[in-house]
Amino acid sequence: MSRTIPIFPAAALPPASADQPLEFHTSPPLSLYVHIPWCVQKCPYCDFNSHEASGTIPERQYVDALIADLQAALPLIWGRPVLSVFFGGGTPSLLSPAAIDELLAAFRALAMLAPEAEITLEANPGAVEAEKFAGFRAAGVNRLSLGIQSFDDDHLQALGRIHGSAEAKRAAALAAEHFERFNLDLMYGLPGQTLAQALSDVDTALAYAPPHLSCYQLTPEPNTRFAAFPPPLPEADLCADMQEAIEARLATAGYLNYETSAFARLDRQCLHNLNYWHFGDYLGIGAGAHSKLTLHDRVLRQMRWKHPPTYLDNGAAGQWLQEDRQVEAADLPFEFLMNALRLADGFAPSLFERRTSRPLAAILPQLRAAADDGLLSIGPERIAPTARGRRFLNVLLERFLDTGT
Template sequence: MQAPSSQILSFSPVPRDPGFGVYVHWPFCAAKCPYCDFNSHVRHKPVDQDRYASAFERELREAARRSSGETVTSIFLGGGTPSLMAPATVGRILDAVAANWTVAEGAEITLEANPSSVEAERFRGYRAAGVNRVSLGVQALNDPDLRRLGRLHDVEQALGAIRLARETFPRLSFDLIYARPDQTVEAWEAELSQAIDLAADHLSLYQLTIEQGTPFHALYKAGKLIVPDGETSALLYESTQRLTAERGLPAYEISNHAVPGAESRHNLTYWRYGLYAGVGPGAHGRLMGERGRHAIANETLPETWLKMVEAWDWGAVEDEPLTAEEQADELLLMGLRLSEGIDLSRWRKLAGRDIDRESEADLRSHGMIERLGPDRIRATPAGMLVLDAVVADLA
C-alpha cells in the first residue's frame, strides 16, 4: 500500500459519519502483563509470520466478500503487540486491505507498538508500508510502576520511543494507566502534566481495572494488591478531565483525549456504531449481511484460528444477526461514551420506540445526562462515572 505523504496532517473537524473500519488482531506478545485480559499469547518459538500473513490475506478477502462494498476510512493493527511484526508483514496486510476494498484518500492507519519492541529501522519500515499513526503502550512514566505493571520497558525507552514516533509518523497517541496501587492525585497530576508535554495530539488514559482471571485479580483477592478506593478513583478521574481540558486535549470519550480534529477515526467508528471488519484471532466485527447487521467473533486461539482460515478462509466461531432492539442497545452503550452523545432519531429508528421519558427525566434531574438539542443526549461528567448504570436505566 502506498505510503501517504509524510507531511504533518492538519486537523479538521471529524465528520459525524462513523465510516467503515478494518481491525487486524496480531495476538502475540513478548510477555503477558499481569493486569491484561486481552486475547494475547506468548510463544517461545518464533512465529511463522509468512504463514500468518497468508491467513490474514485470505480472511480479509472473505471479509470483503461478506461486506457491502464499503469504503475503508480506517485500519487498526492491534494486539497483542503488532510492533513484533516485520514491516513486510504489515505491508502485506495493508496491501490485502487495499486489494479487497476501496481505501479512502487520507485513511487513518494505526499500529499499536510497545516501547520495548521499537526500533528506528522498523518504524521507518512501517511508515513506508503506509502506517500514518502509531499508538504506544507507555502505561507509566516512572520505573517502579512500570515494573509493577509487568512492562518490559523503562522510562528511558518509553521517552525514546515517543521521540522516535514523533519524528517518523504524522500522528501519535500513547496510553497511560492511572489509579495504580498507592497512587495519589498529586502524583498522577504531575505525571499527567509530563505526558501532556510529550504528547503530539492524542492520549488514552485508562483507570486500572482488576479483571477476573488475571494475576492482578488473584493478588487483589488475596489482599496483596491495594488500589485506590472509589472516592480517590473519582478524584483521579475528575483531575484527569480538568487537566487535559486545560491543556488543550479535552476528552472526546471516557478515556480518550485529543486536540480537536485529532480524534481516533477508527475508534470513533466503534463508538458511533459504524460497521467494521475484524480479522485475526479473537477479532470482532460488525458487518451488514442479508439479514441486516451481524455480530461476528473469531476463534481466540491463534493456532486454531490459523487452521480454520487455511481450511475455510474464515475464522469466525460466532456470526449472528442482531435484532433491532439489540442494535439500539449497542448504539446506546457505545454512543454515550462520547462527549458528543447520541442521535436519538437514529436510536428510535432502530428501537422502533422513543427513549423512556420517565427514565430520562429522572437521570436529567440527578445530573447524569443532558440534552444537547431536541434529538441528542449525552452523559454528564457525573454520569460518565457511573455510565453502566445510566445505560441500564435508559435501555
C-alpha cells in the same frame, strides 16, 4: 437538573414493537480491525486475546492467513469503502514493516480502502519495536498508538511491563518524530501510586506534544493475574481524585475529553474508535477478532477462532468463524447507547434510528427520566450525557437495559 426539550410532539410518536422487522436503508461507516495476538510477555492486568510468543512468531503464515480471511469476508462488505484500519493486539509492532506493507497493499487491492483512511498500529516502547517506527510510517501507517502506561520505573515493574522509563521516553520521542498523529496510553490508580505521581506521568507525556492521550484507571479484570492475586491499589476516593486532576490538567493543556478515557487536541480524535462509539460497522480479521456488520435486514456479530494455532488450522480449512450470530432487534437500542453515551457529545437523535432501525420513541421514557435525574441533556439536535451522567455512566446505562422494544 437538565431540562427536557421535546423531540417529537406526543401525537407524532411512532409505535415501537419488538416484532417490527429490521430495515436498514443506508450502511454505517465501515472500519477494518486486524488482530495480532502475540506479546513478548503477558501483562498481569491484560484480559485481551494475547499470547506470549515463544521464540519467533509465524509471521509469513499469519500474513497469508489474514489476507485469506479478508478474501473470505468480502461478500459481506462488497461496495463499501473502508474508512479506517486498526492493527491491535497483542503487540502488532512485533510484525516487520515489510509485513505491514504487504498487508496494506492487499487491503487496497481487495477492499475499498479509502485513500485518506486513518491507519493505526499499536506498539510497545521496547527498543526493538521503537526502531521499526520509520519503517511502519513508510509502509503506510499514519497513526501510532504507544502503550506507555507510566514513565515511572517502579510502577512499570509493578505492572509487569518489559520496558523502563528511559525506553518509554525514547519511544515517545520517536513517535513524535515519525508520526504527525500518535496516541500515548497512560494508566492511573497503579499499585502504590500517589496523586502527584499520576500527574507527573501526564506532565511527562505532555512534553512530547501528543495529539491524543488515553488515560485509563487500572482495574483488575476477571481471568487475569491481578484478579487472582490483587495488588495493593489506591483507595477509590484517591482514584477519583486522580481522574478529576488528570481531566483538569489536560483541559488546561487544550485537550478535549471527547470520550470516557480519551483526550485529543482539535480534530485529532481517533476516527476508528469514533466509528465504534457511533455504532458503525467493523470487520475484524485475525485470531479472536470481532465483527459487527449491518446488512439490509439484520445486524451480524462474528468472532474468529481465538487461539492462534486454532485460527490458523481452521482458517486453512476455510472455517474462519468461531461464532456467527444475528443481534436481536430488542438488543440494538442498548448496544447503541452503551457505545454512544461514552461520548461527551452524545449522538444526534436521527442516528439512533439509522443504526438500530428502531424509533426513538422506544426509549423516550427512559431518556426523559434520565434527563429529570440530571444524567442526560436532551435537545432536538443532540442527546448527550451530562457531567454527572459521564461520572456515573453505568448508572445511566442501567436505565436502558430493558427498553421493552
